[in-house]
Every structure is written in structure tokens, then in C-alpha cells.
Amino acid sequence: MEKGKANIDYNNAVIRIHGLEKAFDDYEVLRGIDLELFQGENLVVLGRSGTGKSVLIKIISGLLSPDKGKVEVLGEDISKLNDRELQALRIRIGFSFQNSALYDSMTVRKNLEFPLVRNRKGITRKEIDTNVESVLEAVGLSQTINQMPSELSGGQRKRIGIARTLILNPEIMLYDEPTAGLDPITCIEINDLINEVQQRYNTSSIIITHDLTCAKSTGDRIAMLLEGQFQREGTFEQVFDTNDSRVKPFFDYNFIK
Numbered sequence: 001m002e003k004g005k006a007n008i009d010y011n012n013a014v015i016r017i018h019g020l021e022k023a024f025d026d027y028e029v030l031r032g033i034d035l036e037l038f039q040g041e042n043l044v045v046l047g048r049s050g051t052g053k054s055v056l057i058k059i060i061s062g063l064l065s066p067d068k069g070k071v072e073v074l075g076e077d078i079s080k081l082n083d084r085e086l087q088a089l090r091i092r093i094g095f096s097f098q099n100s101a102l103y104d105s106m107t108v109r110k111n112l113e114f115p116l117v118r119n120r121k122g123i124t125r126k127e128i129d130t131n132v133e134s135v136l137e138a139v140g141l142s143q144t145i146n147q148m149p150s151e152l153s154g155g156q157r158k159r160i161g162i163a164r165t166l167i168l169n170p171e172i173m174l175y176d177e178p179t180a181g182l183d184p185i186t187c188i189e190i191n192d193l194i195n196e197v198q199q200r201y202n203t204s205s206i207i208i209t210h211d212l213t214c215a216k217s218t219g220d221r222i223a224m225l226l227e228g229q230f231q232r233e234g235t236f237e238q239v240f241d242t243n244d245s246r247v248k249p250f251f252d253y254n255f256i257k
Contacts, residue, residue, distance in 0.1 A: 003195050003217060003218065004195065004199060006040055006041060006042065006198060006199075006220050007040045007202070008038050008039065008040040008041045008220060009038060009039040009040055010038050012038060012039040013036040013037065013038055013039075014037055014038065014039050014073070014074055014171065014172055014204045015035070015036065015037035015060060015071075015072065015073050015074075015172065015204075015206070016035075016036050016070075016071075016072040017033060017034060017035040017036070017060075017069065017070070017071050017072075018034050018069060018070045019032050019033075019034065019068060019069040019070065020032065020033045020034075020035075020056075020059065020066050020068070020069035020070075020071060021066060021067045021068040021069055022052070022055055022059065022064070022066050022067050023067055028228055029051075029052040029055050029228060030052045030055060030056065030059075030066075030228050030229075031227070031228035031229050032068075032069070032228075032229065033056075033069075033225075033228070033229055033230055034230070035223060035230065037172070037204055037205075037206055038204065039204050040198070040202060040203075040204055041204055041205070041220050041221065042194065042195070042198050042205045042207060042218050042219055042220045042221075043204075043205065043206050043207070043219065043220065043221050043222075043223060044206075044207045044209060044214070044215040044218060044219035044221070044222045044223070045057075045206060045207070045208050045209075045223050045225055046209060046210065046212070046215050046222055046223065046224045046225065046239070047210060047224060047225035047226065048210055048250065049210060051225045051226065051227075051228070052225060052228060053208040053209075053210075053225055054098075054176055054177075054208060056206075056208070056225075057095075057174045057176060057206060057208055059071060059078075060073060060078075060093075060174065060206070061090060061093055061095055061174060062078050062081070062086045062089070062090060065079070066079070073089060073093070073172070074089065074092055074171060074172070076089055091119050091168055091170075092170055092171050092172065093170055093171070093172045093173075093174060094165035094166060094168070094170030094172065094173045094174065094203070095165065095174045095176070096158075096161055096162050096165050096173065096174065096175045096176065096178060097161065097176055098176045098177040098178075098180050100149075100157040100158050100160065100161030101161060102149040102157060102160060102161060102164070103149070104148070104149050104150060106148075106149075107145070107146055107147065107148055108136070108141075108144045108145050108146070108147050108148075108149070108152075108160055109132055109145045109146060111149070111160065111164055112131075112132045112135060112136070112160075112163060112164050112167055113128055113132060114164075115164060115167055115168055116128055116131055116132075116167055116168070119168060120168075131167050132145070132167070133145075135163040135164075135166045135167045136163055138163065138166065138196070138197075138200060139159040139160070139162055139163045139166075139193060140159065140193075141156060141159055141160060141163070144156060144160065153186075154181060154182055154186065155182055155183075155186035155189060155190065158178065158182065158186075158190055159189075159190070159193060162178075162193065162197065166197065166201060169201065170201075170203065171203065171204065172203065172204050172205070172206075173197065173203045173204070173205040173206075174205070174206050174208075175194065175205060175206070175207045175208060175209075176208050177208060177209055177210070177211075178190050178191075178194060178207065178209065178214065179191065179209065179211045179213075179214045180211075187211070187213065187214065188213075188217075190214075191213070191214055191217040191218050192217075194207065194218045195217070195218055207219065212236075212250075212251065215236060216236045219236060221233065221234065221235070222234065222235065222236050222238075222239045224239050224247065226246050226247075227246075231244075231246070231247075232244070232247065
């Protein structure tokens with residue numbers, strides 16, 4: 001599917017990052033990065049494995065603390081939030097994990113009901129059913145409602161993981177390697193779904209990937225993470241219009257195999 005034109009508000013940054021640093025022992029993963037995500041935008045953070053991409057979104061969601069720098073999410077400085085405030089902020093952020101993070105002992109229905117019951121006190125049975133049916137329809141898997149995760153394909157599990165994230169109507173989506181381990185046809189379907197979510201739910205998204213097809217298909221803007229810093233940023237074509245020896249082999253590996 002051709003990516004449609006996004007309705008991006010460049011006057012409204014829903015995430016602002018300045019001077020972010022993170023190290024593990026003597027290994028500097030993030031070395032003073034600056035980044036903004038705008039309302040309605042799909043921003044792809046691209047880079048090789050181990051470059052700190054997943055560390056970045058764990059810091060954004062408050063799962064890791066930065067060593068230095070400032071991270072503002074939806075107007076909140078996450079370093080100043082207590083546990084209750086951080087939990088309230090996380091409800092506004094959808095986190096699509098690489099492994100889908102479904103509960104194997106629960107049906108698809110129960111997996112989708114769980115975040116609703118946990119976070120929406122007083123929600124009625126009818127409201128739960130309506131929400132579950134709505135997100136399953138949105139990801140094209142209404143027929144799986146009574147199946148167990150073990151009965152689903154890898155692509156279906158990924159879709160259900162996204163549906164479970166969407167059920168709380170998040171304002172921001174964080175995708176961690178959404179096409180990892182999937183066959184090429186299923187990757188296309190997931191890329192299309194990411195774009196559909198952007199359009200249907202008006203989300204602002206950060207997509208962490210090393211898959212250039214995913215980056216090109218879903219990204220309104222690409223930020224390439226190299227050696228702990230964003231070295232190139234712009235459209236897909238702008239990022240790869242270079243003879244930089246750190247960038248060209250990455251492109252060649254993805255497209256010339």
C-alpha cells in the first residue's frame with residue numbers, strides 16, 4: 001500500500017529530547033542526542049542492532065532512566081514524575097513490543113480485555129466488548145477473538161499485540177522492531193497496518209527498526225542513529241543520499257543481498 005499523506009502538526013512536538021545520554025558501565029549507548037516527534041508524525045529511528053534504539057524508547061516510556069539530558073513526553077518532564085504520575089503517562093503511550101508480549105494462557109479476547117479492566121475503573125461489559133471488537137476489526141483479525149496465542153501465526157500475534165496497545169486509545173505509539181522475524185509478505189502487512197493506525201487513530205509514532213523497507217514504507221521522517229548520536233535525518237532519500245562509509249553498507253546489506 002502507498003503511504004498516504006500524514007496530517008502532521010509541526011508546531012506541536014509531543015516528544016522533546018535534549019542532550020540525552022545513557023551508558024551501561026563504560027559503554028556509552030546514547031551520547032547527547034536531541035530529537036522531536038511531532039503530532040501525527042511517523043518517525044523512524046534507524047540503526048544497526050546494538051546502537052541504542054530500544055534503549056531510547058525505554059527511556060521515553062520511563063522504563064529506563066537517562067544519565068543526563070531532558071525528556072519531555074506530552075508536556076511532562078519524565079524525570080520529575082512520581083510512580084503514580086508515570087503510570088498515568090504510560091497509559092497515554094502505546095508500546096508495541098518486539099515479541100508481541102501476549103499472555104499465552106489467555107485467549108485473544110482476554111488479552112485485549114486485560115488492559116481495559118486494569119486501567120478503566122468502572123468500565124461496563126458492553127463497553128469492554130465494543131472496544132475489543134473495534135480494535136480486532138481495525139487490525140483485521142475479528143475471527144481470532146476466541147483463539148489462543150499459540151494458535152496464531154507470527155504476523156497475527158504481532159497484529160494482536162498492536163490491537164492490545166490500541167485498546168487504550170494511546171496518543172503516542174512506540175514500535176520496537178515491528179517486522180523482526182516476519183516473512184516479507186507479512187512485513188508488508190505490518191507496515192501497512194502501522195500506516196493505517198496513524199491515519200485511523202491520529203497517533204504520533206516512533207518506529208524502531210533496522211529494516212529499510214519498513215523505514216521507507218512507514219516513515220514520514222527518518223533519523224539514523226550512528227555511534228550513539230543522530231548523524232543523518234530527513235526523508236528516506238535524503239538520509240541515504242551520501243557516500244558516508246557508515247551508511248552505504250547498511251543500505252547495501254538491506255537491498256543488495
